[in-house]
Amino acid sequence: MTPVERPSSEGISRRNFYVGAVYGMWAAISAALGIPALIYLFFPPKARKAEEWVEIGDVSKLAPDSPVEMVFRRNRVDGWKVISEKGTAWVVKQADRSIVAFGPQCTHLGCAYHWDEGKNDFLCPCHSSVFSVDGRVVSGPAPRPLDRFDVQVKGSKLLLGRLRQRREQNG
Amino acid sequence: MKSIADWLDHRTGLQTAIRQFLYEEIPASSGWHQVFGSVAVFLFLTQAFTGALLAFNYAPTPGDAYNSLRYILTELTGGRLIRGLHHWGASMMIVVVVLHMVQVFLYGAYKKPREATWMLGVVLLLLTLAYGLTGYLLPWDNRAYWGTVVTTQIAGQAPVLGPYIQRLMGGGGPVGVVTFARFYGLHVLLLPPATLVLIAIHIYLVRKHGVAPAPGDELLPKQQFYPRQVFKDTVAIFVAFAILFVMALVARVPLEQLADPTDTSYVPRPEWYFLFLFQTLKLFSGPLEVVGSVVLPGLAILTLILVPFFDRGKMIKVTRRTFAFSFVLLGAIGWTGLTLAAVKSTPKEAEVAVDYSAPTDWMQLSPEEMAGVAYFRDENCISCHAIGELGNSVGPDLTRITIHKDAAWMIQHFKRPSAMRPGSSMPPIQLSDAQLNALAAFLLKLNPDNATALSNAPDFATQGALVYLANHCGSCHLVNGVGMKVGPPLNGLSKRQSRSWVEEHFADPQKLSPGSFMPPYKLSPKDMENLTSYLFALPE
Structure with missing residues (x-):
């Protein structure tokens, strides 16, 4: 079960497009989920009333x-x-x-x-x-x-x- | 790098496995119509991720759930987005799972030898709905509480098993800590691993039997799953995620008032995807009710599971499956009709619509300060002044303590700005002394911490406060500690009286509370509504 490479250059460039697009979209999704998650976990909560005496x-x-x-x-x-x-x-x-x-x-x-x-x-x-x-x-x-x-x-x-x-x- | 990869592959077979997975052969006809399964798996994983993030700041008991969720929404950066993703992700997951089933159904992909794959899929649909049902309770606001009260009652109606199911839900009595713990346990401990295992078996079965071919596929060369179909799946996932993300950013998920078992005015409504069941229930009454609540839904599920055994004919082209198409069409029309009817019958939100998912510092203002907010808005002060992050910076930022003066200075300044602050280009404010007093009272309360919260005050509250002041209610009543104690304090009024009682009481106090010496008030309907809503929104 190895990939059968198409010999034509058009097939290869289309294949490269698919692969690039897949990686690109997954990177965007990961960033959109990961960055808010990090902010959510690491930013301190909004300060409430300062401690009183x-x-x-x-x-x-x-x-x-x-x-x-x-x-x-x-x-x-x-x-x-x-x-x-x-x-x-x-x-x-x-x-x-x-x-x-x-x-x-x-x-x-x-x-x-x-x-x-x-x-x-x-x-x-x-x-x-x-x-x-x-x-x-x-x-x-x-x-x-x-x-x-x-x-x-x-x-x-x-x-x-x-x-x-x-x-x-x-x- | 390559040697490490080779070592790993030799010891674990990981790369070979991935390769086998990606280079699976699929029929020539595969394409865009088969992307929904992948989207569903993606959404499930996203739900697990956002759910875990929520759980990091959420206390799963009725005593704390609501406050911890408010903390996530109002105090944690990104909390609202994470909750939005989880909330809308749940709805989207149901949409996508149904689309996935419709596709498989239309194409007849459940036929021999793929019956088990289909039946497992129906179970996964039920699990998805179970998430919706159990997750609905977890915010522990009024919507959650009353929705679950109805659900547990319905479960109790099931023939024979009813009482046992109800017992299992911790129900029978009022919905409380036990039901909450069980729903939470189901939602985060039992359902996710069960779903994961079933998804794994589901995908295994898809691989075992191969993606269902269309008639004619046997004559064409097969294609590989990667990269073309993976690309299509990814595009679909990306589009779904983009929609979800925008919804989480834009569509505010409400948080209602804390669950109140004594609230007699609340009209519970289930989540949109359960509305059709809710409406079906209304078609049956008396002893037949169980038909709508349990028998019909049960038969529908059974039918769905047995679909592969009703339709055992040979695979034919999807365009020729007119019966399947009309079946789906009928189902869609029925569902839409029932849902629309349910939406129509939902009363307009006459009750105080306060969004508790935003800061509610405005509730602490005295009526005079609240009226000050109304003048602040009427006079459009914000077109020149900033309050915290809002507004313009032509004039000074009014939250900065350093520019604060006392009320007398402010009132003089409002009347003749340039007299108090030479060179000021602010126009004089044309209001009465009492009104300027209210405006000054509000401005004295402003600080950077509460600025955005104060601008959240709903219009009914500011307008209601104006009516309150105009009628001198504060000469007898107390609101937020300000006023007189001749009459009863008005905080917590919503717990003591119904809305209609309060409105009737204005017109003829003695009729409803004999011995009261409150004079009758003739209020316009709009004033009446604003004042009552305002009083009902006061904190206890």
Whole structure:
């Protein structure tokens, strides 16, 4: 069952036309299906309302350089839903009385770390990353300092905004 | 390159298989009339592809289905196109499968030894319809819900088997999570592999017996499937796809209101390809109903399956098959007549026609802001100003927060534009203070995120809001949190009262709600319609 080539040049050019047209049309169809599919899968959804500030508690009685884990609820857009979920932050009143709120996950692989009163450090139990009270990496595999929430203090109330990564070791 | 290809062929036989497939010999008479089978297979694969894409962002439970589909339509780039392809692809698939059957029927290609190929084809037709039936429920809007309620009831009427089929559909009681899960399971888990297997066997049988020759073919040299017939098939596929693509781009697939089992005013209608069955059902009533709903369709399917055994004569030229032609013609006339009758009997959409597949931020506007939209349109502000992506850029973009002023500034500006903004070429707006207030209220609400959504507000809503303001309804009632609480709030009115109740209530409130001190309102029919539609479109 091998193709029987027609000897005439007219037959060959017609054959070439058929083959070229078949490839061309399939390429067009694939593009018309494939490109929208890629756009559909890779473009982020149209942004909905930007995250609001969420009030998480009273910070007037915090002792300086003594981190406290604060639990709060906030709304998050999750696909087609807005879900209300529990969040935590390690809140520290620094020596200059400014407030810092760290995201609750180790910057290495996302484990939950905790404050070690005795050593005055944040310790991650997974791979032994150690962070100082201002979030800098003291030792261990963590690649960057602890992530920080945007914060606002209104009276004695602390408001949290977005969680941001920092690249630099200082501050 | 060649050595890799040779290695692959030696180990798998892939190339030899492809070659055998492509260089299959087909009769000399083969041509354009035999392209429909390939188009059907192509459409099936396209449906599988777009269906999988939809499934990536779709939650198959009644609680989430509607919202996730809205998310696909309004928030994902390309989501509307993918859904359009899937929706219109389903309709097109039914058209093409039927055309394929008509061609085979007209040519008598079902005759010995191809009876099994035909019978399998009938089963594939039924599977195609089953996709339509099960997929119809998945958007979980009113159309989907009520259509399926009727379907499951009909299934329950089948003699002997009825209750069992209904049980299998999760029905018997109201259509709910169980029915939904079963329809979804059928639609995406059971039907696709079953279809694939049957298509494979169908094509295998076509290959086994060869493409049906026409009388006279035996004297002519055979041709090869590739490239001439492949070219013809591809052209047909390309044309079908082009039509489908344009339809998906242009024809908006509606999404109605979320399924509402308590909606007593909804008139369900099946998808167009089932309308003829719907109409047949109407021809029978009482104890004979089962004839229209189950017996006749069942007999039709049986007849279709047995066609090769009714017609066992020798192959004759297609042009001489007058009986087959008249049979198809009769069928087509019958189908068209029934479908047209069904379309005619479908009531005009008197209910609020809101397209929920588009952003509906306009529903959140207060009546005054909504009236502002009406003035914005009447004054044709958009001929100079842009709102987001719409309009012109002669004047400033009104969604840009940086140019926002307070209402008092705006009203002064509307009256004498050049006084507030020297050098402005904007003409003064000739409206009353109250009207300018409404316009300013609307403009204060504009931002880049809701701009396109606000321009979506249907005319009945803006006109209804004008009637609402003119009659000072807000002095007693609350809409979207604005107004007074003397009378009942009007959000959710559509859940509490029927349209006719509301319209009658305007004319004589005390007759319908004794003790009410709402004064009667004499509204023109047009005003009445707009106001009621507007109130019915309010979010709950």
